[in-house]
Amino acid sequence: MGAPCTNLKAIVAAIATVILVTLPLGAVAQDLSATDFSDLSEAELLAQLEAGDPDQAAALDRELQALWSKSGSAAMDLLLRRGRDAMARRDWGAALDHLTALTDHAPEFSEGWSERAQAQFHADRFGPAVADLERALALNPNDYNAIFALGQVFEYFDDPDRAYAAYARAKAIHPHHEEVTKALDRLSITVDGTSL
Template sequence: MGTLKSILKPIVAAIALAMAIFCSSGAMADEAKLDELVGQLRDADPATAHRLDGEIQLEWSKSGSASADFLLKRGQDAIERGDIDAAIGHFTALVDHAPDFAEGWVSRAGAYYLADLLGPAVLDLESALAINPQHYEAIFGLGAIFEAIEKPVEAYAAYSQVKAIHPHHPDVTEALQRLEPLAKGQEL
C-alpha cells in the first residue's frame, strides 16, 4: 500500500497542477473577453451598447463554480421574493465560498442596500471594485449610496465614472442631469 501511495502522490500533484493551469488560463481568457467587451461598450451606439451590456452582465455572472452559481441564484430568488435577510445569508455564503467573484460582492451590496445597511454595502462594493475596477454596476451602486446619504459631489463623480465606461447606461444620464446643479453649483 505504501508503494501505491508513493506512486499516486506525484500523479495527483501533477493533475492538481494541470487543473490549476487550465483554470487560470480560462480565467485569463474570460478577463480578456470582458476587457474586449468593455472596450467595445465605450464606443458603441445605444442599440449595440444594450447588447454588449447583456453580454457583460452574463460574463460577470459566471463564477466558474457550480456551488457559487447556486448560491448566487438562491440569493437572487430571495431578493425577488422580498426576503432580504435570506438573500444576505445566501450572498454571505457566496462571498465566503468565492471571495474573488466580484458579482457575489455586488449582489450582497444590493441586498444590504435594500436592508438600508449602507455602510456594509459600500464595503462590499469596494471589495467588488478591487476585483473588477471596470464593474460599472458596482460604481453605479456607490453613486446611488452617495446620493442616498446626500453627498451629491461624490455621487456625481461616481456616475461620471460609469458614463466613461458605459456612455449609454440607462440611468446615468438622468442621474448626472439631476445632480449637476448640486455637484457643480448653479450659475448666477
Template sequence: MSIHHPNLKGTVAALGVIVMYSLLPALPAVAQDPAEPPQLDEPTISLSVPDPDMDNVPDSRDEAELLRQLAQSDEAGARRIDRQLQALWSQSGSPAMDLLLKRGRDAMEVDDSKTAIEHLTALTDHAPEFAEGYHMRASAYFSADLLGPAIADLERALALNPNNYNAIYGLGAILETLDDKQRAHDAYERVLEIHPYHEEALAGMERLKPGIEGRAL
C-alpha cells in the same frame, strides 16, 4: 427581466489605478454604522439585477474587448454588450457557486433580503475572489438598511472588478443619498465613461446638474 433594488457603491484604497478611490476618502460615520442606518428616502436608487435569460447570451469575446466596444457602441449595441458583460461577470467557474448566486438573486426578486444575504454570504465565504457575489450581497444589505456592510461589500467588489459600472453607479447613489453631490456626480461620470448609455447614471447626472453647475459659478 430587470428588477429594482436600492443601490450602493464603494471604492478600494489599495488600487491607485481605479479612478473611484478619490471619491470616498471619508464617508460620514453614519454610513459605516449598520446598527443605525440612515433614512434613505431620496433619491430613488435602483440596481438592475441581470436578466435570468442572459446565460443564453454567447460569450464570444473577452472582457477587455467587450468593454472597449461598449464605450464606442450605439445605444442598441450597448444593451447587447451589457448583457454579455453581465453574463461574463456572473460566471464564478463553479456550478455550485453559480447556484448560490441564482438563489440570492431569486430571493431579491421577491424582496426577501434576509434569505438573499444568507445565500450570498455562503457564496462569498466559499468564493472570496468572485466579485459578483459581493456586488449582489451589497444590494441585499442595502435592501435591509445595512448601509455599512453594503459599502464594505462594494469596496471588495470594486477591488476585484473595477470596471463594474453598476457597482460604481451604486457608489454614486449612496453618495447622493448622503448629500455628497460632487462625488456622486464624479461617480456617475465615471460610469458613463465605461457605459455611455447607462440609464440610471444619465438620470443621476441630470438630477445633480443644477447643483453642480451652481457651485461651478
C-alpha cells in the same frame, strides 16, 4: 463517417460565401450590428461598450452581465441565483444568507460582493453595503453597475459631489446606461450649476 461531416462543413461554408457575396453591402453592415458578442473577451466587450454605439449597448451590457455572473463553479452560481431570487422576493435576510455563503466560499468572485451590497443596502446595513461595493470594485473596477450603486449610496447620504463623480465614472465605461445618465442630469445643477 468523417467524409459526410467534412462535406457538410464545406457546403455550409459555400452557402455562407454565396450569401455574403450576393447580399448588398448595407445588409451585411446591418447583420454585423446584430453581432453575437459571446466570443469576445471582457476587454473587447468593454472597449466596444465604451466606443458608444447605442444600437449595440444593450447587447454588450447583457453579455458583460452574463460573463460577470459566471463564478466558474455550479455551486457558487446556484448561491448567486438563490440570492438574486430572494432579492426579487424582497427577502433580504434570505438573500444575505445565500450571498454571504457565496462571498465566504468564493471571495474572489466580484459579482457575489456586488449583489450582497444590494441586499445589505435594502436591509438598511449601509456600512456593510459600502464595504461590499469597495470589495467588488477592487476585484472588478469596470463593474459600472457597482460604481452606479456606490453613487446611489453617496446620493442617499446627501453627498452629491461624490455621487456625481461615481456616476461620471460609470458613464465613462457605459455611455448609454440610462439610469446613470438620469442621475448625472439630476445632479448636474447641484454639482456644477448646469444642466446636461
